[in-house]
Amino acid sequence: MIRTLPVRRGAVAAIALGSALALAAPLRAEESLLQTNVEFSGTIAWLSTGAPAFVIAAVRNGETAFAGFGERAEGTGQAPEADTIMRIGSISKAFCGETLASMAAGGEVALTDRLQDRLDWDVTVPEMDGRPIRLIDLVTHAAGLPREVPRPEAPEDDPFATNTPEAQIAGLAADPLLFVPGTGASYSNWGFDLLGAALASTAGKPYADLLAERVLAPLGMNDTLFNPRPEDRDRLMQGHNFDGAPMPFAPTPVSIECAGGLYTTAADMMRWMQWHLDRPAAAEEEMRLIDHAAWLYRDGLVPAAGFDEGGGEMDALGLGWVVMMPEGNRPLILQKTGGLQGMFAYVALAPSRDMGVFVAINQFSTSGFSVMVKTALDLITTHSPR
Known part of the structure; x- marks a missing residue:
């Protein structure tokens, strides 16, 4: 079932009360x-983020669920739907890591190349000290490169x-x-820029x-792309800045595709999460x-910087993924955050529990980001406890 809820903030109390009653009532x-x-x-997360719109999608044991709240773009009066297209920023890194995994599995590259x-x-x-940069260093942010490539300011x-x-x-x-x-x-977009160039080469x-070829087409992810059509x-x-002002739909050059270039939809993300969770x-x-x-693994790394904003401390790094080991009732989590052009997005997978959640808001907000991440992790912990 797919549901969109285009509601106004003036009805906050009524929404919250109605949602609570709906939860308490017998399931339809x-x-x-x-x-x-x-x-x-x-509902609760959207009201708490302060963002114009909020999207949440979940996959568990082959079942999918979606809900969209607020207004997709200013003046439209339309709530985001499962086929609404949005930027996911650095979640693109997990897609790039998956592409590297495909090439490694096929014997086309070695991770230590x-x-x-x-x-x-x-x-x-x-x-440095006789140690070269390897592909595995790029995809785990371990190459020693700065966060961004030095370059002139752009329009x-x-x-x-x-x-x-x-x-x-x-x-x-x-x-x-x-x-x-x-x-x-140390978190490095530049490292993933170079990884994308190396894979293309x-x-x-x-x-x-x-x-x-390796990821999108086999899964039918036809709305996952680098520049909207x-x-x-x-x-x-529509993304919004910290002050609420709309941000432009900036073009995606080839150079940042691996690091942060993707647009996608909740529907495509559910297809992608299902593939990741289909372990058998x-x-x-x-x-x-x-x-x-x-x-x-984090133990012994100096430095270990830029990975702890996603709901807990990083325990290890994967192929674009930040890994959090089980803690309390929460299972092992593979997660990735993304933020670009007024959009914050987050995806979390619990492969051992066959569950994943994708969430996004369309305004830069540190408090809203924290709410978004907590909502995703709480949903996983509730439905798939350790």
């Missing part, structure tokens, strides 16, 4: 417990325009390493084509095993 025959709890949790050997650019990739309506291969080559040539690769972890095709205009969710499936089993493994 056609409505599952998962759908009921998604709607109830989503040097970046130097997989990047067809005319540049000498820096090393507000095209903020990524100056993130070019030329800027990245110049940055590498300037010997930017902050620590010995593999000895620490290895495959001999654009990263977008590689991602579509003209016909998508009436399905876009023989098809692509090795790819899934590689993708879900914890490759770099």
Whole structure:
């Protein structure tokens, strides 16, 4: 069942009361417990975030549930639906990690391959203390690279325009390493920019084509893309800045596709989560095993910076995933946050419990982000306790 609730904030008390009564009442025959709890949790979360709109989608044991709240874009009067298109920012990194897992499972790359050997650019990739940057270092934020590539400021309506291969080559040539690769972890968009370029170089095709071939097309994720199509205009969710002002739909250059370029829908995210949770499936089993493994544990890493905003401390890093070990009643979680152009998004998977949750709000808000993440983790803990 899919439900959208375009309600006004002036009716907060009535909404909360109505939702509580709905939860207390007997379930309707056609409505599952998962759908009921998604709607109830989503209502409370949306009212608490202060964002114009809120989206929540869950998958458990093959069942899906969705709810959308508020107004998709200012003046539309439309609540977000399961096919509403939104930016997911750095959740794109988990897709890029999955692409790497596919290539590793197929023997096309090894995780320990040097970046130097997989990047067809005319540049000498820096090393430190004799340690090269490897693909596994890039995907676990362990390469020693700064968070962003050094580049000139770009226009507000095209903020990524100056993130070019030329800027990245110049940055590498300037010997930017902050620590010995593999000895620490510090969140780096630049590392994923380079990973996307390396995978494209290895495959001999654009990263977008590689991602579509390995991940999106097999799952029928037809609305997951890097730049919306003209016909998508009436399905876009408008992002908002911290002050509530609408933010532009900035174009996505090739250079940031792996690190943070994707748009998607809740419907596509439910398809994606179902694939990740289908552990008994023989098809692509090795790819899934590689993708879900914890490759770099926090213990002994210096530094370990930029990974603790997603509902708890990072215990390990996977292929784009931040791994949280079981704690209390909460099972092991693979999670990833994303924030770009006025959108905050979060996905959490509990592979051992066959459950995943995706949530998004369309306004930058630190308190709203915390509510969003807690809602997702609480829903998993409620339905799939350890």
